[in-house]
Amino acid sequence: MPDQLLDVRNLKKHFPLKKGFLAAHHGSVRAVDGVSFSIRAGGSFGLVGESGSGKTTVARIILRLVEPTGGEILWEGRDICKFSDSEMKERRRNMQMIFQDPHSSLNPRKTVFKSVAEPLVIHEGLSGKKLRKRVEELMEIVGLKREHMFRYPHELSGGQKQRVGIARALSLQPRLLILDEPTSALDVSVQAQMLNFLESLQKKMSLTYLFISHNLAVIRYTCDMVAVMYLGKIIEMGKTETVFSSPKHPYTKALVLAIPRPQAEQPEKMIYLEGDIPSATNIPPGCRFHTRCQAKIGKICEEDEPTTRYFSDGSQVDCHLYRERRTG
Amino acid sequence: MELVLKINDLRIEFDTFEGTSQVLDGIDLTLERGDTMGLVGETGCGKSITAKAILRLLPIPPARIVSGEILFQGEDILKKSEEEMKRVRGKRIAMVFQDPMTFLNPLFTIEEQLVDVILAHQRGNGSGNEKRGMSRKDAVKKAVQLLGEVKIPQPELRIKSYPHEFSGGMRQRVLIAMALSRSPQILIADEPTTALDVTIQAQILWLMNDLVQRYGHSVLLISHDLGVVAKVCKRIAVMYAGNIVEDCSTAQLFRRPLHPYTQGLLSSILTFSKREGEAQGIKGIIPDLIRPPPGCRFHPRCLRAMEVCKEKKPAMIEFEQGHWVSCHLYHR
Numbered sequence: 001m002p003d004q005l006l007d008v009r010n011l012k013k014h015f016p017l018k019k020g021f022l023a024a025h026h027g028s029v030r031a032v033d034g035v036s037f038s039i040r041a042g043g044s045f046g047l048v049g050e051s052g053s054g055k056t057t058v059a060r061i062i063l064r065l066v067e068p069t070g071g072e073i074l075w076e077g078r079d080i081c082k083f084s085d086s087e088m089k090e091r092r093r094n095m096q097m098i099f100q101d102p103h104s105s106l107n108p109r110k111t112v113f114k115s116v117a118e119p120l121v122i123h124e125g126l127s128g129k130k131l132r133k134r135v136e137e138l139m140e141i142v143g144l145k146r147e148h149m150f151r152y153p154h155e156l157s158g159g160q161k162q163r164v165g166i167a168r169a170l171s172l173q174p175r176l177l178i179l180d181e182p183t184s185a186l187d188v189s190v191q192a193q194m195l196n197f198l199e200s201l202q203k204k205m206s207l208t209y210l211f212i213s214h215n216l217a218v219i220r221y222t223c224d225m226v227a228v229m230y231l232g233k234i235i236e237m238g239k240t241e242t243v244f245s246s247p248k249h250p251y252t253k254a255l256v257l258a259i260p261r262p263q264a265e266q267p268e269k270m271i272y273l274e275g276d277i278p279s280a281t282n283i284p285p286g287c288r289f290h291t292r293c294q295a296k297i298g299k300i301c302e303e304d305e306p307t308t309r310y311f312s313d314g315s316q317v318d319c320h321l322y323r324e325r326r327t328g
Numbered sequence: 329m330e331l332v333l334k335i336n337d338l339r340i341e342f343d344t345f346e347g348t349s350q351v352l353d354g355i356d357l358t359l360e361r362g363d364t365m366g367l368v369g370e371t372g373c374g375k376s377i378t379a380k381a382i383l384r385l386l387p388i389p390p391a392r393i394v395s396g397e398i399l400f401q402g403e404d405i406l407k408k409s410e411e412e413m414k415r416v417r418g419k420r421i422a423m424v425f426q427d428p429m430t431f432l433n434p435l436f437t438i439e440e441q442l443v444d445v446i447l448a449h450q451r452g453n454g455s456g457n458e459k460r461g462m463s464r465k466d467a468v469k470k471a472v473q474l475l476g477e478v479k480i481p482q483p484e485l486r487i488k489s490y491p492h493e494f495s496g497g498m499r500q501r502v503l504i505a506m507a508l509s510r511s512p513q514i515l516i517a518d519e520p521t522t523a524l525d526v527t528i529q530a531q532i533l534w535l536m537n538d539l540v541q542r543y544g545h546s547v548l549l550i551s552h553d554l555g556v557v558a559k560v561c562k563r564i565a566v567m568y569a570g571n572i573v574e575d576c577s578t579a580q581l582f583r584r585p586l587h588p589y590t591q592g593l594l595s596s597i598l599t600f601s602k603r604e605g606e607a608q609g610i611k612g613i614i615p616d617l618i619r620p621p622p623g624c625r626f627h628p629r630c631l632r633a634m635e636v637c638k639e640k641k642p643a644m645i646e647f648e649q650g651h652w653v654s655c656h657l658y659h660r
Contacts, residue, residue, distance in 0.1 A: 050525035051496075157613050158371075187370040188552060192596040193609030214526060221598040221607065258530035260555025262597050263582050272534055273527050275481070276495040 004074075005208050006062070006176060007038040011071035013057055017281065029280045031057045033232035035071075039225075041175070044202070044209040046223030046240065048216055048255075052280050053229035055212045059178050062210070063097060064088055093123055096169035100181035102161035106153040112139075112164050113149040119171045138167040141204075143197065159190040166198075170205065178210045183218060195222055216259050220244050228252050231280060231288045238315025248317040250295040287320060295321060331399075332513055332546050333359035333382070338396035340377060343389060347618040351377050353570040353625070354396070356644060359514065364540060364547040366557030366578075368593075369567035372614045375550045378567075379516050382548075383423055384413050401513070418445065422507035426519040428499035432491040438502055439487040442471035445506045474505040478535060497528035501535065508539065518550045533559045554593065558582070566590050569615050569625040572644070576651035586653040588630045624656065632657060 013032040032054040039045040047055045060066040062073055064080065072079045080091055099105035106115055116135050120126045126134060139149060142163040153161055162182065169177060182198070183191040199222065202209060213219050219226055220240055227237040228249065236249040247253045254271040273292045278284055284291045290301040300320050309322040340352040352374045359365055367375045380386045382398055384405060398405040400421065408416070425431050433441060446467045462470075468487075475483035478501040491499055500520060507515055517536070521529035537560055540547055551557050557564055557578075564581050566574040566589065574587040585591045592610035612629035615621050621628050627637040636656050644654045 050527060159613070187614075188554075189370060189592060189596045189610035190613075191609070192598065192607035193611075195598070196606055196609070216526070217598045254527055258526045260529070260533070260553060260559050262554035262558050262594070266559060270530065270534070272531055276497055276528070277525065 003040050004038040005041040005076065006210070007072075007074035007077075008058070008062065009036050009072045009074065011035045011058065011061060011073065012069045013054070013061055013066065014069045030232050030283055031280055032061065032068075033283070035229070035232070035234055037227050037234065037237060039176075039208055039210060041208055042202075042206060043225060044211060044223040046211045046213065046219035046226040047229060048213060048219050048226055049229035050214055050255075050277055052231055052277050054232040054280070055229050056180060058229075059097065059180055059210065059212050062178065063092070063095060093172040094174050095176040095178065096172065096174040097178045097180060098162070098165050098169055098182050101185050102158055102165055103153070103185065105165055106161055108153050111150050111152055112144075112156070115153075115164060116149075116167045116171060119168060123172055134171065135167075138171055141170065141201070142167045157190075158186050159194060162186065162194060163197075166201070170201075173205075174207070176208045176210065178212070180212045181214070182211075184213070184215060191218075198222065216244065216255060228255065231278065231283055233288065233318065235289065235319070236315070236317045238311075238313065242313055242315055248315070248322065249289075249319050250293050250321075251289050254294070287318075297321065330361040331358065332361050332363070332401060333357070333548075334397075334399040335378075335382075336397045336399070338378070338381065338398065339394040340374075340381060340386070341392045341394055343392065344618070349617040350620055351391075351570050351617055352381070353620075353641075355567075355570075355572050357565060357572065357575075359546050359548060361513075361546060362540075362544050363563060364549065364561045366561035366564040367548060367550045367567060368552065368554055368557050368564055370552055370593075370614065372569065372617065373567035374570045375567050376518055379423065379518050379548065379550055382514075382516065383417055383421055384408075385417075385423075418448070418507075418512075419510040420512050421514045421516065422510065422512040423516040423518065424500070424503050424507050424520050427523050428496055428503050429491065431503055432499055434491055437488055437490055438475075438494070439468060439471060442474065442487070442502070442506060442509065443467045446470055446509050470509070471505075474509055475502070477508070477539070478502070478505045480505075495528075496524050497532060500524060500532055504532075504535065504539070508543065508545070511543065512545055514546045514548060516548045516550070519552070520549070521556060522551070522553070529556070536560050554597065566593070569620065570617060571625060571641075571654060573626065573655065574651075574653045575644070576653075580648070580651045584651075586647055586651070586658060587626075587655050588632050588657075589626050592629075624654075 011032055012034055014028040014030050016028045035058055047058060049055045057066060061068045068081060073081055075091060083091060113135055116138055117131055120131055120134055135149065136146060139146060144160065144163055183194050186194060211219060211223050223240050226240045226243050227234045230251050236243060236252045243252060244256055247256050254273050257271050271294055275292050278291060286302045286304055287306050290296050297320055306318045306320045308316050308318050310316045335355060335357040337354045337356060338352055339354050342349040342351050367378065369375050393406055443464065447462060472483045472487055475487055480486055480498060480501055521532050524532060533556065549557055549560050562578055564578050565572050568589045574590045585594055595608040596610065598607045610629055615625060623639045624637045624642055627633040634656060642654045642656045644652050645658060647653050647658050
């Protein structure tokens, strides 16, 4: 499809386990176990999931900070997994990442100026006045004052540090911005500002966003499409409004209900999932969610992996509850 | 209703390299028996300091209790000796912290750690009605029973595990079990679910409610998350820069927030989608407590600040039954 900027197909990442570590018949951590999705240019796509879902690993693979074990990543139609190091270096200008913890993603020994200037120095060989001018423009775009350029990270607030990270990421004029929990280290009152800012930035600079978060409220607020991940697979995907207001998969239902609602009346019908999230070293057979599923059918869930079912509204779900097409 | 905890005009300062930080600016708090109270605020508001002050866990120096009292069942905590505090901590007031991994010793089994806590309060407890010298066997039995109370499956087997063999949610359950092992009057929980996944968080919050129903202890739940607090607490105190700005029931807070900061916090909460309306933040940043703003500490960020706000700190007044607010807008 021509307007798919990024097209991820059957992505896999299995981390091998050392011999003798596990007696299990699987000798690896199947962190990402067959993930497919695509993002249209200018869209905001959310990847949501709890610990062990594999969402951060997916982000790292797209940037090839981690090599995939299988699958393809098509950037404007070309598989970047097959790129050489130098081709990849060029491509990396197009996709940048904003990291989760603004306190640790900036070099504490570099001034703001140096951190923001670094990509420009490496990729464009800029220096002197030209470099200074570009950095000043970036500072303005992210709403920081000129005097902040000569401060060190520890002299800035969390929100300001995050903006420095964004300025740095924007310096090479990327087309895709991957945001890994961009607001989870920020206070609530700052979070709203940051998300509104990110939205206006997207419009201004024609950016495409891939948002990764465990915080459904953040994803719901910012993304038009969402994929819910569980133990390395996407179990439900679709328009954000649809997925969150009428979730199909039992896990999505529980996830949506689990969001603590800041209101006096709490929802009556809660779903409490039994037990803990299984380890990615020991993924349950059949449907990987069956060990905690409140709507488990029976043996089919324990033995067979569900196949993806597609709906007319563009959503999809992997669940045996939808194994038969509804007629009429 | 029996008053379990009453904090009067507590002021605490911290000596730092850059100067003296006035972290608590005279707070008043009341906790009655069976109350579930949430202490809500963002970074630097002083909520964790308040919790630690109650248990005398603040390092003195650099902290300094300038004035005030913390009355626990009528006795001033601040006047107790360290020996007396040992009988209060863990036994009459217990605390659960944010990150369950750092509060469990990785080298000992869950059994050893639970039994340690159960037996630790055997010597010199002073309350008179304890079974003196509980045997280790009985302590283990009690430990298994406690794990069952916090809904750990197959507790008699799991108790032999080491902390790293437990997930985050299960470790937090162990800590809650430890905290409740001596039937305290107050359970203080400082961001108990912040480090946990959202579905696990829902389980733990349900558990906390369940335990309160069964044991009737009072709870002081500290969190930056109004949603978390709404699930467990019937009363909420909102803190900003070392002050309590609003103190009311949960229903009152959501129905009719009075203080501009509370209103700002509520409007920062993300709506269903951008299409429904933008979430507003609160402009500005948290003040430096070494040189805090004069008068009301929130005035530099307040959209409704008046002249008097810059000069005089507003007193706490009862606007409607049970609903207290510290703001010049409501002074008659």
